[in-house]
Amino acid sequence: MAYGYYSANTLIKEIQGQPFTGIGDPEPLxxxxxxYWSRRIDREHRLVYRIENEMIIVVQCRYHY
Known part of the structure; x- marks a missing residue:
């Protein structure tokens, strides 16, 4: 799979509709x-988040976990 480059805002919008599938290669940690879940921002950086009471809690959006 070729990895695209996504902004953190693009990934957050995707998570709102599809928390565990979609762009950024989501994977459970x-x-x-x-x-927690991780999505690729680019080859180096990841967005790490969890869903709590229907809220997205972002704990990291730079570097690799």
Whole structure:
């Protein structure tokens, strides 16, 4: 799969409609990040988030987790 480049705002809008599927190659995280999801902003940076009471909680939007 070729990775596109997305802005954090684009990914957040996508998460609002499809929290666990869609662009940015969403994947559930493991170990101490259990309950969080990651999406690619680009090859280096990730948006890390979780869904809590229908709210998107972004905990990181730079670097690799």
């Amino acid at each position: 493991k170990h101490h990040w259990s309950g």
